[in-house]
Amino acid sequence: MDRIAITGGRPLEGEIPISGAKNSAIKLMAASLLTDAPLRLTNMPRLADTRFLGRLLERLGARVVELEGDQGAETILHTPEIVSALAPYDLVRQMRASFNVLGPLIARTGQAKVSLPGGCAIGARPVDLHLKALEALGATIDLHEGYVYAQAPRGLKGATIKFPFVSVGATEHTLLAAVLADGETVLENAACEPEITDLADCLIAMGAKVEGAGTPTIRVMGVAKLHGATHRVVPDRIETGAFACAAAIAGGEVTLTNTRADYIRALVDKMTAAGVEITETNDGLTIKRNGARLKGVDIETEPYPGFATDLQAPFMALMTLADGESVIRETIFENRFMHVPELTRLGADISVQGGEARVRGVAGLTGAQVMATDLRASISLVIAGLAAKGETVVNRVYHLDRGFERLEQKLSACGAQIRRIRGSEGGDED
Numbered sequence: 260m261d262r263i264a265i266t267g268g269r270p271l272e273g274e275i276p277i278s279g280a281k282n283s284a285i286k287l288m289a290a291s292l293l294t295d296a297p298l299r300l301t302n303m304p305r306l307a308d309t310r311f312l313g314r315l316l317e318r319l320g321a322r323v324v325e326l327e328g329d330q331g332a333e334t335i336l337h338t339p340e341i342v343s344a345l346a347p348y349d350l351v352r353q354m355r356a357s358f359n360v361l362g363p364l365i366a367r368t369g370q371a372k373v374s375l376p377g378g379c380a381i382g383a384r385p386v387d388l389h390l391k392a393l394e395a396l397g398a399t400i401d402l403h404e405g406y407v408y409a410q411a412p413r414g415l416k417g418a419t420i421k422f423p424f425v426s427v428g429a430t431e432h433t434l435l436a437a438v439l440a441d442g443e444t445v446l447e448n449a450a451c452e453p454e455i456t457d458l459a460d461c462l463i464a465m466g467a468k469v470e471g472a473g474t475p476t477i478r479v480m481g482v483a484k485l486h487g488a489t490h491r492v493v494p495d496r497i498e499t500g501a502f503a504c505a506a507a508i509a510g511g512e513v514t515l516t517n518t519r520a521d522y523i524r525a526l527v528d529k530m531t532a533a534g535v536e537i538t539e540t541n542d543g544l545t546i547k548r549n550g551a552r553l554k555g556v557d558i559e560t561e562p563y564p565g566f567a568t569d570l571q572a573p574f575m576a577l578m579t580l581a582d583g584e585s586v587i588r589e590t591i592f593e594n595r596f597m598h599v600p601e602l603t604r605l606g607a608d609i610s611v612q613g614g615e616a617r618v619r620g621v622a623g624l625t626g627a628q629v630m631a632t633d634l635r636a637s638i639s640l641v642i643a644g645l646a647a648k649g650e651t652v653v654n655r656v657y658h659l660d661r662g663f664e665r666l667e668q669k670l671s672a673c674g675a676q677i678r679r680i681r682g683s684e685g686g687d688e689d
């Protein structure tokens with residue numbers, strides 16, 4: 260298995276182009292199942308997760324073509340016919356978001372058999388809200404042997420669905436199912452993440468009638484059929500935020516391009532309060548720190564536009580070297596501090612009680628072997644490694660490959676000493 264080695268202590272200088280958002284791209288790919296015409300997605304990130312979902316869609320009947328167009332990487336997805344409405348355990352287990360094919364399959368064919376995703380490293384992550392919403396739209400749902408068997412032979416029917424709490428996945432999944440339902444669907448207490456707006460924009464380009472995406476109330480007037488479209492994937496706000504933390508911890512000056520500062524407003528505010536200089540540009544932001552030590556600031560994760568749970572670990576890495584204490588409260592997932600023991604291996608001083616971590620800034624970190632159990636925790640170790648003295652080796656790089664496109668190239672172009680050690684070069688494995 261590959262590892263990433265970082266020799267810390269070098270400031271970063273230069274420009275990093277941000278890729279299309281992973282968490283949008285995979286829902287947009289699922290949306291392609293809703294039509295028999297081609298959907299062309301531009302600004303596509305090339306990641307393990309998008310490749311993986313492409314393989315599942317091919318099993319369901321899609322033709323998936325990846326190419327380099329005049330606007331960069333694009334993917335054309337075309338499913339003239341659904342040849343199978345089965346998403347097996349092996350595929351859903353490897354990537355939870357595969358579960359999102361359930362809604363489009365029912366909407367298009369009136370039935371589906373999709374494996375339940377199970378828990379994952381950051382929490383139990385049930386899908387009860389997804390299933391209740393599909394039932395409210397008229398699908399019959401039975402659970403046997405780890406599978407969801409869904410039926411709606413006469414099609415889905417619009418309904419009013421009030422989510423008891425905000426869920427990104429359930430909002431997206433309901434939207435995917437409702438666009439072809441008969442009549443009006445109203446989603447109340449919907450998630451407002453930019454990926455939801457992106458999905459709605461793509462569905463609208465495909466002929467759907469959706470209003471209010473990006474607000475807590477989304478209205479969908481079902482249509483009989485969707486058509487093909489071209490849609491540009493929004494910038495990855497989590498990649499943007501992670502590189503902002505990387506630039507701040509390493510020092511120097513980095514401009515992030517092809518992105519939007521307003522997508523990470525809560526992070527920008529906290530970084531500014533900590534002493535990082537951030538300037539918004541036309542297509543992104545510049546992050547600058549001139550050696551002065553940052554101040555510890557507190558954060559609490561919240562649904563968008565609050566502080567993103569996916570940026571909690573990167574921000575914690577930044578706080579390990581700040582002056583004073585930073586209290587970090589995780590409110591979205593129940594087990595999202597798996598990076599703490601690994602940051603501690605690098606010399607960080609952090610204690611955790613329940614959903615709260617107290618980070619007491621230290622004067623310096625020291626490189627070590629580390630590993631993490633999820634994507635965002637893994638990037639926090641890379642960020643810490645950029646400031647640690649000596650070499651940090653991050654194991655289980657497959658997590659990073661799921662969500663960060665050309666990570667080593669992007670950071671080394673700004674002067675970081677970072678390299679991938681291929682599995683065949685030996686050394687410790689996890």
Ligand code: EPZ
Pocket residue numbers: 282283356382383384385386387388389390425426427428429568569591592593634635662
């Ligand atoms: C999405 O997960 C993202 N994943 C996550 O990013 C992100 O952390 C999360 O949203 C929050 O922003 C993708 O988009 C693929 P939720 P999702 O439904 O949709 C509970 C990454 O690293 N819940 O908003 O699964 C759930 O357990 C990933 O890219 C239920 O109880 O998140 C959690 O506590 C990690 N029942 C809370 O709601 C349900 O039916 C919010 O989860 C659904 C969710």
